[in-house]
Amino acid sequence: MSEPTNIVNIDGRDRRPWAVVSREKLLRAAIAEIADRGYEHARLVDIAARADMTVGAIYNWFDDKAALFNAALEFALQSQHDTNSTYLTTPDITARVGYQPNHWLMLVAALAPRQGNDKGPTDAQKILLEALRVAWRDDDSQEHLQPQISVLLGQYEEILQRAVNEGVIDASLNVRLLARIFLAIPIGLSSLSLAGMPDIPTKDFVSLVQKLDAAFRPTTRGDSD
Numbered sequence: 001m002s003e004p005t006n007i008v009n010i011d012g013r014d015r016r017p018w019a020v021v022s023r024e025k026l027l028r029a030a031i032a033e034i035a036d037r038g039y040e041h042a043r044l045v046d047i048a049a050r051a052d053m054t055v056g057a058i059y060n061w062f063d064d065k066a067a068l069f070n071a072a073l074e075f076a077l078q079s080q081h082d083t084n085s086t087y088l089t090t091p092d093i094t095a096r097v098g099y100q101p102n103h104w105l106m107l108v109a110a111l112a113p114r115q116g117n118d119k120g121p122t123d124a125q126k127i128l129l130e131a132l133r134v135a136w137r138d139d140d141s142q143e144h145l146q147p148q149i150s151v152l153l154g155q156y157e158e159i160l161q162r163a164v165n166e167g168v169i170d171a172s173l174n175v176r177l178l179a180r181i182f183l184a185i186p187i188g189l190s191s192l193s194l195a196g197m198p199d200i201p202t203k204d205f206v207s208l209v210q211k212l213d214a215a216f217r218p219t220t221r222g223d224s225d
Contacts, residue, residue, distance in 0.1 A: 030072040035126035066144040080124035084110040104163035112186035125190040170218045
């Protein structure tokens with residue numbers, strides 16, 4: 001008897017392709033429940049109900065609530081990154097913001113948990129803020145969530161270091177510090193949005209971005225004379 005060929009490996013386990021749909025359904029339900037109730041009050045039984053599945057189905061994928069939360073955070077951030085990347089490759093994006101999509105500032109914007117096409121708070125905003133809050137207050141949760149946050153921060157560092165290597169950011173600037181600043185900006189803006197403060201129109205960021213670009217460029221002998 002031949003081995004089945006329609007098997008995919010997910011989280012180290014062999015699964016049927018249709019099972020991927022169930023996993024995504026659980027992750028979206030977890031994001032919605034955690035965003036509404038907070039991590040501490042979110043219950044697996046309620047997440048299962050949102051997904052129209054059983055609690056047993058959750059344990060078929062995840063060992064516990066922490067593992068589910070970690071996977072939901074990864075899923076939300078990756079989904080937002082994919083959405084942002086698509087947004088930044090639209091034909092009119094260069095004319096709209098004045099930069100090519102591969103400019104380092106545009107690449108950093110693609111990592112932020114929101115962009116100009118979103119009409120309201122995103123799943124990535126909500127669950128990232130919840131992850132930071134939980135990691136701050138709960139040492140066990142911090143152990144589970146810190147790797148995901150570190151991966152996101154590392155993406156910022158990679159883009160910024162490449163810009164330094166290419167000579168478009170001054171090498172005297174600390175890349176790790178810059179990465180934290182650029183990650184903190186969307187986190188802070190997300191906090192304000194979720195608190196009900198009105199958003200600033202995307203076009204109003206253009207002049208700020210242009211000045212940041214100019215300020216971060218390497219200085220030359222003529223600039224300091």
